[in-house]
Amino acid sequence: MHDLERYLNVRSAYGASIGPAGTLAFLMDTTGTPQIWTLDEPAGWPEQRTFYDERVTFCSFSPERxxxxxxxxxxxxxxxQLFRLDLDSGEVDPLTDTPDAIHYWGGWSHDGDRIAFAANRRDESVFDxxxxxxxxxxxxxxxxxEGDGWLALxxxxPDDDGLLVTEHTSSFDKDLYVLHLDSGDLEHVTPHDGDVRYNSxxxxxDGEAIYCCTDRDSDTLRLERLDLDSGAFAVxxxxxxxxxxxxxxxxxxxRLAFSRNVDGYTEITVGELTGTTEYDTRPAPDLPDGTAGGVSFGPDGEVFALSASSRTNNTNVHRVAFESGETEQxxxxxxxxxxxxxFREPELVHYETFDGREIPAYFTLPAEDVRxxxxxxxxxxxxxxxxSQRRPSFSGLTQYFLSRGYAVFEPNVRGSTGYGKAYTHLDDVEKRMDSVQDIRAAVEWLTDQSAVDPDRIVAKGGSYGGFMVLAALTEYPDLWAAGVDSVGIANFVTFLENTGAWRQEHREAEYGSLDDDGEFLEAISPLNHADRITAPLFVLHGANDPRVPVGEAEQIVEEVRSQGVPVEKLIFEDEGHGISKLENKIEAYTTVVHFLDRHV
Structure with a gap:
């Protein structure tokens, strides 16, 4: 049996970009945080290019240099902040120097002479x-x-005279614009009523059309073409x-590649446009049966790179020959x-919840010799x-728990993406607690499984999943042996008051507004029902979290502890919304494991 540190040392390579001479750049977390590495041949010895203690969040090759x-x-x-790395000299130059602003990368111009980005330098609540x-x-x-909302690029x-701009009103309502750089005019190309997504x-x-994934007039996302002259869409x-x-x-x-999400598993289609909506297919890449994405074409379109992962294969970058589909890791x-x-594979199961709906989930049992x-x-x-959606990608922490004799159950309760627009709206605002009932139904399903000990079931989750943990512990306290809340929401009112200014309107569209739904938000907040929690609780958070501020952790810990319930808290001063540094992951999850060993 391997210890936890070994499992957390399983590496990931992803976020690839192909350079003009075929060099592959990618992110890999060998040093403990994701840094830039490059390769000039498959399975060669990679060269590390950045050497920071902080995580690198993306890399993008210039098309010409x-x-x-x-x-x-x-x-x-x-x-x-944005930086430029010269591969030949190794020199790194800061492209931006506004540390109190967010910069969203918008890409290189085709000649590689200019870059574009969106940033909230002028006003923290909007992006220009x-x-x-x-x-x-x-x-x-x-x-x-100058923007008046959450813009990205x-x-x-193709002629470098315009930029494609996206505006995010909510996770399910987006818009597309064309910014004409010569005139400065911002042309709205997706006027619509109601919630519509225009993703990817x-x-x-020819620069005369936009291709995107949209649920316009559909419950699920379709690949459609938007003609910029007429405004007409075609599937x-x-x-x-x-x-x-x-x-x-x-x-x-x-040349294109697009993905289809089939019950969480990725299917890739490769083709070349032969008309406005017609394309000839090419052989699909040979990848692990799991998830894949992050496609990046080489400069001539002859090859593309993407990342792939499965429950038994850690994330790696593959390069695919466009014509033949030949795939090399x-x-x-x-x-x-x-x-x-x-490494253990999950079983895709469906369980019935309170209203007769079938909820999809991944259920993984440990090997028989450790049960x-x-x-x-x-x-x-x-x-x-x-x-979001739980999908069958690799997790070292999950595999560690399985090796220690725990089973892992991962539900995609109502509100999850991947199952159509209607499913994602089943937990909106006043229906929020219906998703928590789906968690109760999951436990009821588990107790009917002969391999499961119904007295040793743990609720674990992060971010909104952390709220779900706290809500499950307050609503159904008798079901749980313990709870682990990572960067979770304890009180929707204080969360919305303190989350990043650029996120508040976006989050209110999902959870409800402080002005209109304040009383309801107070009523469903776990903090206000913390006296019902009886199971031991572990709370994990980053002090720099701009999404769910650390005060959420501090509030729930103080309240539960005052009830005499065993509570442990671990706050990292150099982390944000989640734990990204390897040394912190080791400390965090070693402590979590010891907590579960004591109480479960």
Missing amino acids: RELAFGMDEGGDEFT VYVQGRDERGEAAELVH AGWS PSWGP VEDGGAWNVDGIALDDETG WTRASTAGIPRST ASAGVPVIVDIHGGPE
Whole structure:
């Protein structure tokens, strides 16, 4: 049996970008935080290019030069700054120097002479659009559009005269605009009523159309083409009961790859446009049966890179030949010496909840030789969001718990993405606690499984999943042996009052507004029912969390502790919304494991 530190040392390689000469750049966490590495051949010895204690959040090759743009924040505060790395000299230059602002990367111009980004420098609650020369530094960027909402960028037009701008009103309501750089005009190209998503937008090859994944007039996301002259949409690919949830399109060749999310598993389709909505398919890449994404085409469209992961394969970067589909795994991120054969696969199950609805979940049992004869303890692991989905990708921590004899149950309760628009809205505002009832139904299903010990069931979750843990402990206290809350919401009112200014309106669209729904938000907040908690509680948080401020952890710990319930708290001063540094992960989850060993 391997110890926890070994499992947390399983590496991940992802976020790939292909350079002009075929060099592959990617992020890998070998040093304990994600840094930039490069390879010039498959399975070669990678060269480390950045050497920071803080995480690098992305890297993007210039289309014309051996240089990369990358982003980095400090202590998990999400105030990302942009940098340029010259691969030949190794020199790093800061492109931005506004540490109290967030910078969202918007891409290189096709000639590699300019970059674009969105930032909340002027007002922390809104994002503006900036353009900057590759040799300019600090605050030299030109403000080309003042925004009045949450803006981000999806790339330069093929002629570099425009930028594709996205506006996020909520997780389910987005808009697309074209910013004409010569005139400064911002053209709204997706006027609509109600909530509509326009995800993963990409310029068409001629600059006359946008391709995106949208649930306009559909319960699920479809791949559609928007003609910019007429404003008309046309369906390119309908995923049927499943979302077409991502597209990468090379705007010079018309070559594309898009993904379909089938019960959490990724199916990749590769093709080349032969008309406005027609395409010829190519062989699909040969990848592990799990999740894949982050497609990045090479400069000539002949190859593309993507990251792939499964429950028994840690995340690695693969490079795919466009015409043949020949797939090579370029990176060899270490499994820390743990045999892949010991990693456990989940079973996809569906359980009935209070209103007769079937809830999908992944259920993984430990190997028989580590199962307790009287029944195994179970960790009910609840994802965040709630506009998210638990999918079958690799988790070293999950595999560790399985190796120690725990089963793991991962439900996609109502409100999760991946199952259609209607499903995601089943937990909106006044229906919030219906999703918590789905957790109760999960425990009822588990107690009917002969392999499970119903007296040793743990609630575990992060962010919104942390709220779900606290809510499950207050609503159904008799079901739980323990709870583990990571960066979770304890009180919706204080959370909305203190979350980052750029996020408040976005979050109110999901949870309810302070002005209109304040009384209801108080009524469902776990903090106000903490006297019902009887199970031991562990609370984990980052002091720099801009999304769910650390006060949420401090409030719930103080209140539960005052009830005489065993509570442990661990706050990291150099972390934000989650634990990203390896040494902190080791300390955090070693402490969690000891907590569960004592109480479960």
